Amino acid sequence: MNDEHTAARLRAALVERLWVTGSVRTESVADAMSWVPREVFTPGAGSLARAYEDRVVVLSTDERGLPDSTVSQPAMVALMLEQLAVRPGMRVLEIGTGSGYNAALLARLTGPEGEVVSVEVSAELAVAAARRLARLGTRVDVRTGDGWVGVADRAPFDRIEATVGVPDLPPAWVEQLAPDGVLVAPMWLRPGLELAVAWRRGTGGMLVSTSVARCGFLQLRGPHAGPGRTHALTGDLAVIGEDLPPAALDVLRGLLDHGAVDAGPVLGPVDVRLTGFALAEPRSVLFLGHPGDGMTWGLFDPERPALAVLMQDRILVYGDRDAAVDLYYGVAGAPVVNADRLRLEAIPVAPGLPDSADTPNAPDAPDAPDAGGRTWTVEREHYRYRLTET
Ligand SMILES: C[S@@+](CC[C@H](N)C(=O)[O-])C[C@H]1O[C@@H](n2cnc3c(N)ncnc32)[C@H](O)[C@@H]1O
Numbered sequence: 608m609n610d611e612h613t614a615a616r617l618r619a620a621l622v623e624r625l626w627v628t629g630s631v632r633t634e635s636v637a638d639a640m641s642w643v644p645r646e647v648f649t650p651g652a653g654s655l656a657r658a659y660e661d662r663v664v665v666l667s668t669d670e671r672g673l674p675d676s677t678v679s680q681p682a683m684v685a686l687m688l689e690q691l692a693v694r695p696g697m698r699v700l701e702i703g704t705g706s707g708y709n710a711a712l713l714a715r716l717t718g719p720e721g722e723v724v725s726v727e728v729s730a731e732l733a734v735a736a737a738r739r740l741a742r743l744g745t746r747v748d749v750r751t752g753d754g755w756v757g758v759a760d761r762a763p764f765d766r767i768e769a770t771v772g773v774p775d776l777p778p779a780w781v782e783q784l785a786p787d788g789v790l791v792a793p794m795w796l797r798p799g800l801e802l803a804v805a806w807r808r809g810t811g812g813m814l815v816s817t818s819v820a821r822c823g824f825l826q827l828r829g830p831h832a833g834p835g836r837t838h839a840l841t842g843d844l845a846v847i848g849e850d851l852p853p854a855a856l857d858v859l860r861g862l863l864d865h866g867a868v869d870a871g872p873v874l875g876p877v878d879v880r881l882t883g884f885a886l887a888e889p890r891s892v893l894f895l896g897h898p899g900d901g902m903t904w905g906l907f908d909p910e911r912p913a914l915a916v917l918m919q920d921r922i923l924v925y926g927d928r929d930a931a932v933d934l935y936y937g938v939a940g941a942p943v944v945n946a947d948r949l950r951l952e953a954i955p956v957a958p959g960l961p962d963s964a965d966t967p968n969a970p971d972a973p974d975a976p977d978a979g980g981r982t983w984t985v986e987r988e989h990y991r992y993r994l995t996e997t
Pocket residue numbers: 675676677678679702703704705706707708709710726727728729732752753754755770771824825826827828829
């Protein structure tokens with residue numbers, strides 16, 4: 608059997624699996640994924656078989672050796688295309704061209720009457736992607752630039768898909784979205800909570816979600832990236848947190864240097880409560896690597912200063928011991944939140960906009976359960992995000 612046949616067989620098997628697992632839900636997405644040869648876009652995969660595993664393939668790395676571009680996991684690619692609901696003839700903007708694989712899928716979905724513009728911050732990656740796309744005979748307008756500003760000269764777009772994570776919606780994307788358009792973006796909301804959200808316009812400058820799924824993406828690069836969410840501490844240890852300026856990180860390093868006291872057991876099981884805890888507690892942090900190997904949740908308060916971390920079924924506390932009490936009750940009292948069942952609203956923050964001041968409750972506190980389920984608020988520069996359990 609030659610490579611082309613093997614690739615076709617592997618591609619069909621992958622699409623079949625994605626149907627079964629529910630990532631592929633429509634004939635159009637199945638057709639696109641059955642048509643685009645992923646091996647063309649995954650030079651780092653090493654073999655045909657690996658190109659068709661349901662895995663991320665690293666495309667390039669930064670000076671620290673960490674991935675700065677990847678070809679996303681096929682299940683995630685399919686899921687976001689389903690959220691996007693592209694139809695033939697549409698005009699689509701993709702942010703984060705990477706390898707060009709998803710752009711090729713978008714081109715297949717929009718068909719000969721459609722239009723795909725894709726923007727990539729790395730000139731090198733953009734050139735390589737444009738070359739692969741041209742070799743396949745796929746019409747995609749690949750631009751080099753900061754996707755934060757969108758592509759104004761080709762707007763409006765029926766669909767906008769970001770394949771790179773953002774902590775806030777860039778106003779340019781919203782401006783460049785057609786009135787009845789759909790915008791899909793991986794939104795980083797809290798440590799351990801990144802959601803692929805499909806947005807449509809609501810009233811008064813608001814956006815409302817039409818579907819939500821858990822995801823994990825590289826973060827937007829460049830001047831609009833905002834404060835990094837993952838910070839190196841010492842050795843292999845890194846921390847993810849909401850608002851961790853350098854001074855707070857120094858406090859955290861100091862606490863870790865002083866060692867911890869065992870503050871007793873937690874009220875288990877805690878795993879299912881961590882999303883609810885992170886949503887309600889802006890001081891929540893997530894450690895990668897030691898302490899605890901793997902991922903360790905905690906509560907860090909630079910003012911006290913104090914850090915309490917969950918270590919399996921116990922709480923360790925560094926500094927002010929009251930942090931252990933906050934962590935204990937924060938986790939024990941947190942609701943079990945099913946991220947797929949969250950409904951999000953993005954309310955513009957700019958002064959004078961009609962919806963900007965209508966959230967009566969304090970930011971980040973669970974609101975009164977008036978509209979059905981519980982609600983939480985996450986504040987960002989351009990939008991305030993209200994999450995409601997449905
Ligand atoms: C997960 S990869 C995208 C995968 C890609 N869609 C594919 O099919 O291969 C994220 C990409 O976003 C790019 N990126 C990061 N920041 C960006 C920015 N500000 N503007 C445009 N692209 C950006 C990265 O260089 C990386 O190639």
